Amino acid sequence: MSGKQKAGSGNGGGNGVGGRVVGVVARVMNAEAETLAPELRFVEDLRADSLRVMELVLELQEEFGIDIPDSALDQIRSVGDAIEYVRGKLTAG
């Protein structure tokens, strides 16, 4: 991992949407938030199994009060994808 693009700083700040998404990912994936660069993929890089990815989606729905349809799962494969998806949902909503 490069470490040059830290999730908290590179994606809009620790307390903003990006930081909150990273917080959820860190909790669900049992990872340190500061290591979660946006390009990291859940399955390939963070070694999540399918249940863990489903749990992540569930927790993101809880955290942000949004619905994430199963059809969106293909778009949410990395930390950056999750941040982008949630931002889009919140903007659209």
Add this chain to the structure above:
Amino acid sequence: MDVVVTGLGVLAPFGRGAERTFEALVAGRSAVGRITRFDASEQRSRIAAEVRELEAGADLSAADLRTYDRFQLFALLAALDAVRDAGLGDGPLGDRAAVVLGAGIGGLETIERNHEALREKGPRRVSPYFIPSAIPNLAASLVAMRVGALGACISPASACASGAHAIGEALWALRAGRADLVLAGGTEAAVTPLGVAGFGAMRALSERNDDPARASRPFDRGRDGFVIGEGAGVLVLETAAHAAARGARVRARLAGYGATADAHHITQPDPEAAGMARAMARALEDARVSPADVGYVNAHATSTPLGDRLEAKAIRDLFGDRPPPVSSTKSALGHLLGAAGAVEAAIAVLALERGLLPPTLNQEDPDPQIELDVVPNEARPAGLRYALSNAFGFGGTNATLLFAGS
């Protein structure tokens, strides 16, 4: 073929460690207190023997704690302790190793939490880990994964006899040559709002809420129901040849097993107590041991008015006028349900090893209908060669294990 016990693992309300539990028992301490895990103020019974220590550490990650139900985590810790106690090292145990680890109920807290999510937020908010964390056999499977046991992996469900049946069935599997080594035991974590309410609805629990340490009083005239507890117990069982080949320390021999059914009623024991007596008799016959050779019985006695009296009758029917000393360690530990038979098996092994009988606490007013020496209130040294451990479950299912000193 002889089967021996080479490792003990107990996670109980006194904490982690079989020895720690045994020492608390012989010191006459009680693990019963007010329920702290949830608001029990409207429950009939507001007391329990809870496991207080369950934290992330070398054996459990934060992810484990967040993902799995307590009954599964208890089993993992007890199994890892048993494996270490047996000196088995960290490598995979392979395909001659089995796991037979039962639970009476399973992931009740997980079920309650997910049902709440379902009701409040809808079906799409149920966790993907709900089913794996709820089903009883996942405790055995998590243990198998952690220790690399590739043989049979099964979970007897026989209510409060599950742990004892697991150990007995493991004995049969080892004798039949189906495995060289088995991690056998039971686990339970049903100190939850629904669990306590359910047993309370049956009027099965003690309501001595203002005096928790004195609430579990098996055989005493003032007994008014059991105190619910939680935890896990796992034994490493091996064929004697396998243990000898690897130079293992033998802690005891598992000499016999008896399993019977009352075929009488869903929750009430047979008033003749014949099924209980036959379970004990079968365990003795299995080992070709006569009743006179038994030096201690760790009773199932849960502190219910009827159950304790009937177990006492069964013991008298089998042993006659001079029954061996009998104690119920549930007086201190509460009733660990599906884990009880396994934790109490470990206690019986330690009693044999140390020549020390743990007491039945809270013996203040002897019940004239119970004609037994219940080792009242204080531990007692005793030379003994054989110890029985009883476990009986709802459904009228009975299991007795016979252990011999090594």
